[in-house]
Each structure stands twice: as C-alpha cells, then as structure tokens.
Amino acid sequence: MDPYLQRHTYRYPRPSLAVDMVVLCVHEARLEVLLVKRGEPPFEGAWAIPGGFVHVADGRDQGESLEAAAVRELQEETHFDVRAGGAYLEQLYTFGEPGRDPRGRVISVAYLALLRLPTGARPRVRGGDDAAEAMWFSLDEVLDQKRLVLAFDHAEILAMARERLRGKIDWVPGLAAHLAPEPFTQNELRVVHEAIKGAPQDRSNFAKRFRRYLDEGLFEACEGTRVLPGAGRPPKMYRVVPDATPGS
Amino acid sequence: MDPYLQRHTYRYPRPSLAVDMVVLCVHEARLEVLLVKRGEPPFEGAWAIPGGFVHVADGRDQGESLEAAAVRELQEETHFDVRAGGAYLEQLYTFGEPGRDPRGRVISVAYLALLRLPTGARPRVRGGDDAAEAMWFSLDEVLDQKRLVLAFDHAEILAMARERLRGKIDWVPGLAAHLAPEPFTQNELRVVHEAIKGAPQDRSNFAKRFRRYLDEGLFEACEGTRVLPGAGRPPKMYRVVPDATPGS
DNA sequence: TTAATAGTGTCTGTGAGACAGTATTGG
DNA sequence: CCAATACTGTCTCACAGACACTATTAA
Numbered sequence: 389m390d391p392y393l394q395r396h397t398y399r400y401p402r403p404s405l406a407v408d409m410v411v412l413c414v415h416e417a418r419l420e421v422l423l424v425k426r427g428e429p430p431f432e433g434a435w436a437i438p439g440g441f442v443h444v445a446d447g448r449d450q451g452e453s454l455e456a457a458a459v460r461e462l463q464e465e466t467h468f469d470v471r472a473g474g475a476y477l478e479q480l481y482t483f484g485e486p487g488r489d490p491r492g493r494v495i496s497v498a499y500l501a502l503l504r505l506p507t508g509a510r511p512r513v514r515g516g517d518d519a520a521e522a523m524w525f526s527l528d529e530v531l532d533q534k535r536l537v538l539a540f541d542h543a544e545i546l547a548m549a550r551e552r553l554r555g556k557i558d559w560v561p562g563l564a565a566h567l568a569p570e571p572f573t574q575n576e577l578r579v580v581h582e583a584i585k586g587a588p589q590d591r592s593n594f595a596k597r598f599r600r601y602l603d604e605g606l607f608e609a610c611e612g613t614r615v616l617p618g619a620g621r622p623p624k625m626y627r628v629v630p631d632a633t634p635g636s
Numbered sequence: 637m638d639p640y641l642q643r644h645t646y647r648y649p650r651p652s653l654a655v656d657m658v659v660l661c662v663h664e665a666r667l668e669v670l671l672v673k674r675g676e677p678p679f680e681g682a683w684a685i686p687g688g689f690v691h692v693a694d695g696r697d698q699g700e701s702l703e704a705a706a707v708r709e710l711q712e713e714t715h716f717d718v719r720a721g722g723a724y725l726e727q728l729y730t731f732g733e734p735g736r737d738p739r740g741r742v743i744s745v746a747y748l749a750l751l752r753l754p755t756g757a758r759p760r761v762r763g764g765d766d767a768a769e770a771m772w773f774s775l776d777e778v779l780d781q782k783r784l785v786l787a788f789d790h791a792e793i794l795a796m797a798r799e800r801l802r803g804k805i806d807w808v809p810g811l812a813a814h815l816a817p818e819p820f821t822q823n824e825l826r827v828v829h830e831a832i833k834g835a836p837q838d839r840s841n842f843a844k845r846f847r848r849y850l851d852e853g854l855f856e857a858c859e860g861t862r863v864l865p866g867a868g869r870p871p872k873m874y875r876v877v878p879d880a881t882p883g884s
Numbered sequence: 885t886t887a888a889t890a891g892t893g894t895c896t897g898t899g900a901g902a903c904a905g906t907a908t909t910g911g
Numbered sequence: 912c913c914a915a916t917a918c919t920g921t922c923t924c925a926c927a928g929a930c931a932c933t934a935t936t937a938a
Binding site for chain 2: 914915
C-alpha cells in the first residue's frame with residue numbers, strides 16, 4: 389500500500405519539516421552557489437536554495453535522516469549528486485520562525501555542502517521536479533547586490549552560510565581544501581581563501597602557513613603538475629592527508 | 637474551540653518537533669547543567685535536558701517561535717524563567733536521526749542558555765508537568781564519568797554544548813560574562829574560563845587580556861566591591877558595556 | 885634575455901605562556 | 912609586622928602582515 393495515498397492524523401498539530409542545501413563551490417576565483425528557480429507557488433519564478441520536505445514514516449521505520457533528505461532533494465531538483473564527489477557536508481542552522489512560509493508552519497534545517505571541482509569546471513546541473521531551472525550564481529553578488537529575488541528567508545540562510553565559512557576558514561586548516569581541486573597547488577588553495585574572505589591574501593604569508601601545515605602532516609606533497617597557459621614555473625601539487633585534518 | 641480537542645490530518649506524514657534547552661551556569665567554580673527527571677515513559681526515571689514539543693497552529697497563526705517554545709518548556713518543567721535573568725540564548729544544533737526517540741520520528745532543536753548568577757547561588761528549581769524533579773549537575777561529571785543515565789541522545793547534546801562553549805570562549809570576549817555575576821571581578825570571570833576549559837588559567841596573562849578588553853571598551857569599571865571571608869585587598873568591579881560586545 | 889608564475893627570507897608588531905614582582909587590605 | 916588577595920611588569924616564543932628577494936619554466 390502506498391503510504392502517500394493515506395492520510396495522517398495526529399493528536400496535536402505538527403509543522404512541516406523541510407531541509408535546504410546550500411551548495412557552494414569556487415569557480416574562477418569566486419564563491420558560487422547553486423540555486424533553483426521555483427516552478428510552483430509560493431514564490432513561483434523566484435530563485436531559491438534547493439530543498440524540500442523530509443520523508444517521514446509513521447511506523448517503526450522512521451524514514452530518512454535529515455542529511456540524507458537534503459542530499460535527495462538536491463538530486464531531485466538539480467540532478468546533482470553531492471555525495472558522488474565526496475563533498476564536505478555540515479549542518480548550518482535551523483530556521484523556524486512563524487510566518488517564514490505562507491503555506492503554514494515550516495521548519496527548515498539548512499545544510500552546507502562544499503564542492504571539490506576536479507578541473508575548475510562546475511558540475512552540470514539542470515532543473516527537475518519542483519524546480520524549473522538550476523543555475524550557479526556568485527554568492528557575493530546575490531548577497532551584496534541583491535538584484536535577485538530570493539524565496540522565503542533564503543537570503544538570510546545564504547548570509548549565514550558565508551559567515552560560517554568566513555568564521556571557520558582560518559581555524560580549520562582542511563576546510564578550504566574541500567573547495568579546491570584534488571590534488572591542489574598552493575595558489576589554488578589561496579584562491580579559495582580569497583574567494584571566501586573577499587580580499588586578496590599575501591602569497592608569501594599564505595605560503596608560510598601552508599608550510600606549517602605540511603610540517604604538521606595535515607597536507608602532503610604528491611605527484612602531478614598543472615599545465616598553465618601563460619607558462620612560468622610549474623607548481624608543486626599537494627593533497628590532504630586523510631584522517632589528519634581535525635574538525636574539517 | 638480548544639484546538640487540542642480536535643485532530644489534525646495531513647497529506648503526508650509529519651515528524652514531531654521538539655525543543656530542548658541546555659541551561660548552564662557556573663557554581664562553585666564548576667560548570668553546572670539543569671536536568672529534569674522524566675516522570676513518563678520512555679526513559680521514565682532517567683535524567684534529561686528540559687524540553688518538549690513546540691506548539692504549532694494549523695491556521696493563519698503559525699504558533700510560537702522555536703526559541704519561545706524552549707523557554708516555555710523550561711518554565712513548565714522546572715519553574716525557571718530563563719528570560720527573567722536576561723540570560724544569553726543561542727541555537728545549538730538540530731538532532732533528527734531516525735530512531736532517536738522510540739515513540740516515532742522526533743526532531744529536536746537544541747538551545748543553549750547561559751545564566752548569570754547574581755550571588756553565586758543557583759536559582760531554585762523544582763519539577764513540574766512531565767518532570768518529576770529538577771536538579772543541577774556538574775556537567776563534567778555527567779559527561780566524563782557517565783554515572784548518570786541520560787534519556788535519548790541527550791549525552792550527545794550536552795557534549796556538543798560543552799564543545800560549543802570551549803570553542804567560543806576565547807574568541808567571543810563577552811561570552812564568559814554571561815556566566816558571571818553582574819557586575820563581576822576579574823577573578824570571577826577567570827573562574828568562568830577555568831570552569832569551561834577545565835584547566836587553570838594564569839592570573840597574570842588573563843589580566844593582560846582583560847586590560848585589552850577594557851581598552852577596547854568591551855568592559856568598563858564600575859562601583860561596588862566584594863566582601864570576602866579571608867580578607868585581602870578588595871577587587872575592582874567591572875561590567876559589560878552594552879552593545880559593545882560583538883556577537884556576544 | 886624577458887615575462888610569468890612559484891616559492892623563500894627578513895623585519896616588525898601583537899599576543900600567549902611562564903613567572904617574578906608590586907599593591908592594598910585585615911589582623 | 913604577616914598573611915592573603917589583587918594586580919603589574921618582563922622575558923620569550925609563535926605567528927600574522929608587509930615586502931623584498933630568489934627559483935624555474937616557456938618563448
């Protein structure tokens with residue numbers, strides 16, 4: 389029997405439970421976010437963070453975890469599998485103010501995903517399900533210039549995602565590597581730092597800190613090199629040492 | 637018409653939404669947490685973090701905010717009004733793994749409250765509603781010695797609360813002041829730091845940092861003194877400058 | 885050689901840790 | 912005076928910011 393054909397009755401009213409997934413990557417030295425264009429009301433036609441309602445069961449099987457729901461909804465709306473690339477995932481915050489969704493009380497648990505781009509090209513995405521379109525946007529442009537109309541309180545969620553990144557980037561050494569190619573050069577990692585902070589980072593001071601992380605065994609040199617258009621000395625390649633990055 | 641006499645039917649199954657409030661204070665140089673003894677199954681007789689289900693309405697009124705629900709549930713279970721003392725409140729994390737509650741799918745948004753104790757005496761608490769008893773416990777003893785059986789995943793929640801505090805205490809100057817009397821002495825604030833970190837802090841280095849915060853205008857000297865049993869030079873009193881503590 | 889990119893060395897200031905010293909009270 | 916508590920000064924080291932320098936490649 390299809391559980392979605394029956395109705396579900398409770399003693400007390402319950403809110404809807406949603407999850408949203410803020411997917412970020414660094415592309416051409418800019419922090420970019422994956423948004424979908426809503427195909428249904430409310431906020432039809434507005435851009436939104438991909439997400440949707442958590443699948444819950446009433447019986448002994450209690451359904452999917454919140455993180456799994458966020459991954460699934462992203463896949464359904466953008467055809468992008470965030471788990472495939474070994475992306476970094478963390479819970480961001482839970483938004484539950486009364487009135488944030490005109491349809492009724494909706495609590496949304498927001499997640500943050502950081503994408504490793506293998507070549508510098510963003511993953512191909514396309515709309516699906518409730519999403520008419522899916523596209524990458526510059527996070528800073530969306531937040532600072534506000535030319536985009538975002539659905540619900542999604543501007544607030546994006547602002548918190550950027551704050552979280554800025555707050556952690558300097559204290560969690562391995563974090564930036566989740567937004568860099570694998571393996572990465574020192575400069576590629578620096579570009580990630582610059583994209584997040586929105587300010588240029590001194591090459592030499594960054595290199596100094598980078599060397600400390602090498603000494604501490606967080607990163608290690610590895611084979612390979614980058615082919616660059618304008619020539620110049622080829623960079624060394626590095627990768628994160630597995631299970632050596634605390635927190636991250 | 638009493639909304640709690642009617643039943644509530646939805647197209648898709650919905651989880652229950654709960655809030656939990658981790659209430660912390662520093663008493664006799666120890667970090668203490670307020671727990672309640674459960675009066676009903678599941679986990680009847682076990683100690684738990686005060687909390688309960690969020691009141692939601694189906695109509696246009698969408699009910700109370702998550703934070704308000706946490707404050708209300710705390711009041712109902714312990715007769716303690718966390719807003720009265722101007723306590724610091726922040727969202728901690730949302731726990732929603734399937735199976736964390738045997739009754740069915742329950743998502744719980746945990747909040748963290750930091751209490752200013754005016755005199756060093758903890759607020760009087762007593763059981764109420766679903767709670768048979770309410771009592772203060774040493775957080776470190778509960779977490780490290782594990783002699784207490786905690787309901788649900790509440791040990792995990794407490795562990796995260798301690799981690800959050802330890803992570804923020806050194807980078808958010810005004811945070812410790814939320815756990816100190818008002819006004820406070822330099823030593824009282826240092827004791828808060830020691831309770832959180834679980835390690836003694838050098839008096840002189842702490843004083844150095846304290847002076848910097850004074851220079852930066854985060855704290856200010858004020859009138860008053862402390863009467864101490866064993867005599868000695870009386871300490872100066874300080875307080876937080878309102879709206880000068882970023883993040884708080 | 886030049887241009888371009890990669891990587892190192894040096895100076896300076898700030899703040900943490902360790903620890904010795906001074907100040908102000910009661911008895 | 913002494914004991915007890917409150918507060919200050921000094922030395923060292925680690926690290927960030929600024930900036931000058933050397934290294935390795937392609938054309």
